[in-house]
Amino acid sequence: MLNQPRIQKATGLRLFWATMWARAYPRIVGALRERSWMFFETFLPVLAVAGYVFLYRAIQAPAEYTGFAVLGGAMTAFWLNVLWSMASQLYWDKDQGNLELYVLSPGPLMAVLLGMAVGGLVMTATRASVIIVLCSWLFHVQYQIADPLLLAVIFVVTMAALYGMGMLFASVFLVAGREAWHLSNLLQEPIYLASGFYFPVKALGMWAATFASVIPLTLGLDAMRQLMFSGDPTLGFLSPRVELAVLAVLAVIFISVAYAALTKLEQVGRRQGRLIERRR
């Protein structure tokens, strides 16, 4: 085998595609091999949802509030995935020695990040689906889906914006070093509140909800609730189509800024030696 002729290697878009799926692979396969998530990442969110469901029932809130809490509970899986498996990942990869190999390979770093996002999204969507099915069955949630196509588009665009933000965070957290852990902790709980994971975000008031809309899940969740539980339209913050437009803009901004940040990170890293140092 040592005497074989030179082998062909993909470049351009084919290399991008190959790199992206190669990086997605450990996420997808890893989740199938490490099955503890089936308990921790489904049972525990169900408990959190149950708390809100019983609260809403106790105060005799409209029936759709049960559905709001269930959908919010399912979407927490995406937020946790973005925080812990996207934003902090490059820092951990650096610590493990993988980042050096990513930078060293011709596969674009953006494809590596996108692969992390795609792999995370695939697995997290499975978890979120399990939570929805389980909670819907437990709490007898009734869905009235008004526009399935719009709902699907809003979900996809929300995910693009959310994981775009995760990609941006990945560069920022890498610069932050070991404080990345604290940053993730810092962002985890407040966003549950600010994005209205368990209640309609409109309840926060216009200004707070507007600020919270920077987090793509805020508007995504609000729009999906409006389309899945066509009860009282006044419970929504903005109309689903407006929210879709804002989410699309957020997706473009986050992905573009993530790309710029990654390019800058590599330049600064090569200049300052940050790609190769391991601070503890």
Next chain:
Amino acid sequence: MSAILTENVGRVYKLRGPKRKDDPKEVVALQGVNLEVPAGELFGLLGPNGAGKTTLIKILTTLLLPTSGRAQVQGLDVATHAQEIRRRISMVSGGETSGYGLLTVEENLWMFARFYGLDSKVARQRIAELLDVVGLQDRSRTKISDLSTGLRQKMNFIRGFISDPDVVFLDEPTLGLDVAAARQVRDFVLRWMKAHPDRTLLLTTHYMAEADELCNRLAIIDKGKLLALDTPTNLKRRLRRDTVYTLRVAPLGQRPVDSSTMLEAVPGVRQVTITDVEGAQELNLILEADDALSGVLQHLNQRGSSLLALEKRDPTLEDVFINLVGRRLDEDTAGTKEDK
């Protein structure tokens, strides 16, 4: 066109947050390094820990920019053509912990092969063949979290060759490997170079025998400076007019305060290194001529020591290093002996 070219390459690291006013604010890792490695050469960088070998490799592999001078790989500047260089090179470091523990050996290698644009089928085929060459074929489906350090290092080692690179950088590739595994790695390197006469391999090591056995040419580096560059034979030939002895003696006791009464002050003694060995001490001496030995023995006698064994031998690269640097290779740049 040279495979690797450096012109006055220097690298200074700025230190973050010095605690006191007089603490150093920067560290000079490399200074004025000039190298030219033609295609087809197996070139070695030999030096102790902290000498600057890894810094130079990181510069050549585009992970780090030089703060002065310029470096080229395959005629491409590392500062401006990083992406083009990355298509043509690979790097493996000894003691790497890269990869994902939940993936198998084959899957990890496949993932990295895809980052280089290898077709999935071709990648799997090359992985199988390379695993076979290093005797890891029966571990291809083992999760890497279940591999021993040595086996994991073997896996990392072949990762460097899967992408069919023009230039391979191996940074201490046999670090931590047992004798048999290190032998296998060295054999592989030699066979690969023989089978690919147009490729280039740059290897850093602080194992003399490895450098001596593998490298067409060697550069000795210490404290960021290139001290010598030649074939191993020519480097040793520099000492051939000197004579090299290894003496085992009873412990010498306290080192004299007065430098004129030190062993180094004995006429005809060029270099001395002293190592503690099982209740005795081993002296490696480089003498200008054989007749300097009588003065050495007299000196030992005066210090109350006695000769236990004596061997005259051919110079090794270790002697070359000691002659150039003034200390053994297993002492790092701060002069601290490495744990082994």
